[in-house]
Amino acid sequence: MIRYFLNNMLLAMKKRYGYDVRYQQDILQTDLAAFLKFSGFQTMASHCGNLPAEPLYAARIRAIIYDDCGPCSQLVVNMALEAGVQPALVRxxxxxxxxTLPTEIALIVEFTELVLAHDxxxxxxxxxxxxxWGAKGLITLGFxxxxYRVYPTLKYSLGYGKACSRIQLNDLSVVPQRTSGPASGANHV
Incomplete structure (x- = not known):
């Protein structure tokens, strides 16, 4: 019965975002205890703290792009738009x-890239x-x-990872920029 309820939640997510939830369904059907632990992890991933949507999604988007999962990146972009982040900012x-980014958002983008590169x-x-944003804001960004790196890694581990070449942003197709070190053009905001 619990699997039925949890699967319905996954199907609602699939419908809401057009996101392939098969990897989560496989975990649910194979190992309920593992799925429940994964659900607990999602509580950490959804933490917003005291951050506005723009810096929060800047960190989430850059982290997900860093690990290159197209469907995951698209999902996070869709969630950012749903949270009210302006399309031009998301782009x-x-x-x-x-x-072109506001100073505070450029700071987050650059920080995220440096953290991911262990710089x-x-x-x-x-x-x-x-x-x-204080210590609470920093913790939120750390989360x-x-x-957001866990999702692509888990999906690739289970055979569901897909490379990202373009992200749909309303009617526009955007190519994600990736770096292997400090953000290009970085001026240490």
């Missing part, structure tokens, strides 16, 4: 266009983030960056 985040320059930006 600049996807394209890692630091010159010590993130320390300087961390101080700026603490000044803007967003680390949690």
């Amino acid at each position: 600049a985040i996807i394209e890692q266009d630091l010159t 010590p320059q993130a320390d300087v930006l961390r101080e700026k983030i603490l000044a803007l 967003a960056i680390s949690a």
